[in-house]
Amino acid sequence: MLLIIGIVVIIIVVFFLLLYWGFYNRIIRMENRIDNSWAQIDVQLRRRAELIPNLMETVKGYMKHEKEVLENVTKARSALMSAKSPQENINADNMLTGALKSLFAVAENYPDLKANQNFLQLQDELTNTENKIAYSRQHFNDSVLAFNNTIETFPGMWFAKRMGKKTREMLQIPDAAREVPKVKF
Amino acid sequence: MEKKLLVEDHIKRNKRLTVIVCTLMALLFMAVVLAFGFYFFGNIYIALIFAVPIALAYVTITYSISVQSILSAAKARPANPKIREEKLLIMRVEEMSIAAGLPMPKVYVQESDQINAFATGKNPKESVICTTTGALKLLNQEELEGVIAHEMSHIKNYDIRLATITIGVVGAIALISEIVFWSLLWGGRGRGRNDGNAIIMVLAILLIILAPIFARLTYLAISRRREYLADSTGAYLSRNPEGLAKALEKIKASVYNTKEKPKGSKTVAPLYIANPFKSMSAESAWSTHPPIDERIKRLRSM
Numbered sequence: 001m002l003l004i005i006g007i008v009v010i011i012i013v014v015f016f017l018l019l020y021w022g023f024y025n026r027i028i029r030m031e032n033r034i035d036n037s038w039a040q041i042d043v044q045l046r047r048r049a050e051l052i053p054n055l056m057e058t059v060k061g062y063m064k065h066e067k068e069v070l071e072n073v074t075k076a077r078s079a080l081m082s083a084k085s086p087q088e089n090i091n092a093d094n095m096l097t098g099a100l101k102s103l104f105a106v107a108e109n110y111p112d113l114k115a116n117q118n119f120l121q122l123q124d125e126l127t128n129t130e131n132k133i134a135y136s137r138q139h140f141n142d143s144v145l146a147f148n149n150t151i152e153t154f155p156g157m158w159f160a161k162r163m164g165k166k167t168r169e170m171l172q173i174p175d176a177a178r179e180v181p182k183v184k185f
Numbered sequence: 186m187e188k189k190l191l192v193e194d195h196i197k198r199n200k201r202l203t204v205i206v207c208t209l210m211a212l213l214f215m216a217v218v219l220a221f222g223f224y225f226f227g228n229i230y231i232a233l234i235f236a237v238p239i240a241l242a243y244v245t246i247t248y249s250i251s252v253q254s255i256l257s258a259a260k261a262r263p264a265n266p267k268i269r270e271e272k273l274l275i276m277r278v279e280e281m282s283i284a285a286g287l288p289m290p291k292v293y294v295q296e297s298d299q300i301n302a303f304a305t306g307k308n309p310k311e312s313v314i315c316t317t318t319g320a321l322k323l324l325n326q327e328e329l330e331g332v333i334a335h336e337m338s339h340i341k342n343y344d345i346r347l348a349t350i351t352i353g354v355v356g357a358i359a360l361i362s363e364i365v366f367w368s369l370l371w372g373g374r375g376r377g378r379n380d381g382n383a384i385i386m387v388l389a390i391l392l393i394i395l396a397p398i399f400a401r402l403t404y405l406a407i408s409r410r411r412e413y414l415a416d417s418t419g420a421y422l423s424r425n426p427e428g429l430a431k432a433l434e435k436i437k438a439s440v441y442n443t444k445e446k447p448k449g450s451k452t453v454a455p456l457y458i459a460n461p462f463k464s465m466s467a468e469s470a471w472s473t474h475p476p477i478d479e480r481i482k483r484l485r486s487m
Binding site (some may be wrong): 020033037040096127128131132135136138139142143 | 212272276281283285
């Protein structure tokens with residue numbers, strides 16, 4: 001009789017150990033995913049900042065009279081380089097996205113510029129970088145959602161408490177980023 | 186917020202149905218194995234000694250078919266970044282792999298006027314996405330993104346692995362069935378036949394003969410289910426179901442109306458976004474892909 005009880009207890013203990021092992025690894029992996037995607041966002045933002053000087057050089061000659069549009073881009077880039085808090089970062093980032101949108105909208109009026117191979121390449125690269133930034137943010141939010149779901153639902157929440165894990169915050173993309181910038185002619 | 190829930194509901198539903206159909210397949214396989222044992226040995230358990238290795242061997246062999254052979258059969262070549270369209274393709278694949286959280290697959294291109302694409306590879310780390318040159322010419326970036334999101338979803342959901350294993354099981358069932366069939370033909374006397382249980386014997390034989398057909402139908406049901414899943418996962422990744430919907434409409438026009446003969450062996454057909462070997466009228470329980478109109482409808486309802 002005692003033997004049977006002993007075996008049952010051992011089985012239950014082993015079961016919970018396996019469960020703990022499974023959830024521990026899962027929670028760690030999800031957290032790493034979040035950190036990884038955060039780093040990704042940074043990489044893409046940096047890449048975009050690097051492309052800007054090239055772009056400015058290329059369009060300078062063609063768009064001599066579009067002083068305001070060009071200055072907006074330069075101003076936005078400086079703001080981004082000097083941003084200190086995450087909020088400043090996001091604001092400056094939005095400014096830059098908007099300024100670039102205006103620049104490309106205005107470039108539509110310069111057929112010579114549009115035919116320039118360099119310009120085309122830079123436009124493709126910038127679109128690529130913008131998309132990668134957007135998808136990195138999306139993946140970050142997806143990872144945070146998956147993580148939060150795991151540590152807030154049963155039974156993950158038990159293990160999360162023992163591991164000292166707290167829910168993470170998703171990135172709020174301000175609506176300003178989605179507005180179509182008004183271009184003055 | 187409401188739109189997003191609908192896409193996730195689609196994903197959950199497709200995953201649930203896959204489990205159901207795969208269970209059916211597993212049960213069918215077990216039934217065939219037991220019937221086989223009963224027929225030959227009058228004992229269902231001995232069969233497991235024979236049938237399980239057969240099945241494992243089949244699955245292992247089909248699983249190790251190299252990605253290279255699929256690419257060669259399709260006459261695909263690596264995408265050339267010096268050609269703008271192909272550079273844009275590489276960029277879109279790169280972006281989508283970030284959205285999916287996967288390492289970037291290799292990008293290949295197949296010369297064809299049809300719009301089509303496929304994904305292949307044993308696991309996300311060694312995967313390949315290939316589109317036709319027709320797709321690059323005829324689709325705009327939004328539509329191309331939708332197609333790539335669909336292919337990326339196949340990789341993310343391990344559909345290639347699932348398809349390979351399922352085809353392996355179908356093959357094993359067919360092989361077992363053939364063994365029984367030939368034994369019947371040559372009038373061999375299985376030990377089971379000497380037992381008085383005539384009715385069960387007949388049922389067992391019937392099951393074995395019909396099993397390959399049911400196995401094939403089940404495999405095709407799984408294939409269609411995974412296509413819907415790839416559509417919904419793709420829509421979730423791109424956050425834009427309309428992109429793929431528009432692409433499917435263009436595909437409808439191109440694949441089913443051209444007289445061009447598709448390249449590559451038929452076994453790779455399920456990997457394509459639209460079966461290049463079938464005409465529209467052939468859509469039914471025998472299709473690897475769900476009807477295009479239904480796919481467009483579901484995407485637009487997300």
